[in-house]
Amino acid sequence: MPEGSVRREQVAAVHTTDILVLGAGSAGCVIAARLSEDAATQVALIEAGPAAWRDPWIRIPAGFARLYSSGKYDWRFHTEPEPGLEGRSIHWPRGKVVGGSGAVNGLVFLRGSPRDYDRWAQSGARGWSYDDCLPFFRGMETWAGEPSAERGTAGPIHTSEARHTSPGAQAFIAAALAMGHQRVKDFNGAWHEGVGPMPLNIRRGVRSHSADMFLKPALARPNLRVMPERPIQRLLFEGMRCIGALVRGPAGLERWEARREVVLSAGAIGTPQILMLSGIGDGAHLQEMGIETLLHAPGVGRNLQDHFLQRMRFRVKPCRTVNEYWHSPVGKLRMAARYAFDRRGPMSIGAAEANLFARVLPGAEEPDMQYLFVNFTVTSYDQGPDRHPGFMFSACQCRPDSRGTITLRSPDPADKPVIRANYLEAAHDRHLMVEGVKYGRKLASQGPLAALIEEELTPGPEVRTDEEILAMIRRDGGTVYHPCGTARMGEDALAPVDSRLRLKGVEGLRVADASVMPLVPSSNIQPAALMIGERAAAFIRAG
Structure with a gap:
């Protein structure tokens, strides 16, 4: 609904600032913190979720699993029944907290391939090649490993290799080396093919994320306001200029106005939903929802991408897996004591301890599959x-061809949007996942891993043919939690956002989060989201 339908007397409060940032996720926290470095610029940061600075489960790396199962800071999104997954609806956890998904994720810190960003530039996101992005990757981090021209040394986000590698992780690395893979010196360097310990965003055994490392130090600045627990209802416009947003505060509706710019940073799901609720999207869909079209932008909500995974689970000999610690009172005590004593041990690790990037299909020019070693087994994180x-x-x-969509379920901002991931829609994705499972079996058969493995649980020894493997993947596979691309950058007419992150067709509005990624990076997307936040702040400062 256009702004003119909202009268000032209908809201409980009206606030004005210079820059209004909507969404305190990985990118939004960076943007607000960087822009508030200028004392003459007033910045307001709006977040739907709470602030949780003291929650120990956010700070403890292994706490990600508890956060997942509790759903405490989760938007609780689910896809529609997926045709390619036997009609299963897939849970898509997204962070609803100051810090966003970066506060609750598995702490894996992988930029992806340098070629990923060159592909962004080639697809139409001019000025986003790897060489363009590298200074911002370096500027945001302090890398604890071997110095190199690729890594930062003075940024807020602290990164390091895993401080603890279990016997299983060591065997995983040794098995990949036995297959002929190289030991990777730095997965975030110029080339990432091979195996090694997982890089994590951890500082001295504690999660290092944008809320803690960028935003928290900025809270004392008088020109920065951080306003949690305020779900965004829609954007406000005067003509074709975005002037602010309507949000639901503790005492009712609040009107937040921006003298200079509004930055929408609500994530790959929230951003297209808010744009459509504000009259920006495919006109036919908006009309169906009863929303007056402000700007026909059919690319909003399209191009949805996500990494897809298949877990290969193994029953193993006792080798200090988390399963063993978790189901023993003494084991739990030992884990906790080790973490309390020196911030090491299983509790100091996020979602994975070791990593392999491999070329699986013949003729692949670069790695097309990623294998993440996890020192426990779960059927579902909900069950432990x-x-x-x-x-x-x-x-x-690494780079799926399937594409999905985000659309509105209703014009009510409280209703969750309709998510269709369309997993395995593309024939290439189906073929590569089958070959990827077969390659994983070869890895498991190598001596270092074979010496520990007692039984393959998934896929299971009865699953042998390509058809049987694909059927198992459809029954069991799921998300890697990397949705992106739903308001992509580009020069073509379907790209809603230009290369300086401005929403085309309106004034005063930028988009800066994972939704602007033209193509999903080859691995985890958190570093790319942080980098987008850094670049957004630089664009705004430049005017």
């Missing part, structure tokens, strides 16, 4: 670790 000793590694496609 299995009772038997076990570990698993996830086979993940």
Whole structure:
């Protein structure tokens, strides 16, 4: 609904600022913190979720699993029944808290391939090649590993290799080396093919994320306001200029106005939903929802991408897996004591301890599959670790061809949007996932891993043919939690956002979060989201 229908007397309060940032996720926290460095610029940061600065489960790396199962800071999104996954609806956890998904994720810190960003530039996101992005990647981090021209040394986000590698992770690395893979010196360097310990965004055994490392130090600045627990209802416009947003505060509706710019940073799901609720999207869909079209932008909500995975689970000999610790009172005490004493041990690790990027298909010019070693087994994070000793590694496609959509369910901002991931829609994705599972089996058969593995649980020994493997993937596979691309940058007519992150067709509005990614990076997307936040702040400062 256009802004003119909202009268000032209908709201409980009216606030004005210079820059209004909507969404305190990985990118939004960076933007607000960077822009508030200028004392002459007033910045307001709006977030639907709470502030949780003291929650120990956010700070403890292994706490990600508890946060997942509790749903405490989760938007609780689910896809529609997926045709390619036997009609299963997939849970898509997204962070609803100051810090966003970066406060609750598995702490894996991988930029992806340098070629990923060159592909962004080639697709129409001019000025986003790897060489363009590298200074911002470096500026946002302090890398604890071997110095290199690729890594930062003085940024807010602290990154390091895993401080703890279990016997299973060591065997995983040794097995990949036995297959001929190289030991990677730095997965975030110029070339990432090979195996090694997982890089994590952890500082001295504690999660290092944008809310803590960028935003928290800025809270004392008088020109910065951080306003949690304020779900965004829609954007406000005067003509074709975005002037602010309507949000629901503790005492009722609030009107927040921006003298200079509004930055929408609500994530790959929230951003297209808010744009459509504000009359920006495919006109036919908006009309169907009863929303007056302000700007026909059919690319909003399209181009949805996500990494897909298949977990390969194994029952193993006792080898200090989390399963063993978790189901023993003494084991739990030992884990906690080790973490309390020196911030090491299983509680100091996020979602994975080791990583492999491999070329699986013949003729692949670069790695097309990623394997993440996890020192426990779960059927679902909701149920916790299995009772038997076990570990698993996830086979993940680096660059899926399948594309999905985000659309509105209704014009009510409180209704969750309709998410259609369309997993395995593309024939290439189906073929690569099958070959990826077969390659994972070869990895598991190598001596270092074979010496520990007692039984393959998934896929299971009865699953042999390509058809049987694909059927199992459809029954069991799921998300790697990397949705992106739903308001992509580009020069073509379907790209809603230009290369300086401005929403085309309106004034005063930028988009800066994972939704602007033209193509999903080859691995985890958190570093790319942080980098987008850094670049957005630079664009705004430049005017």
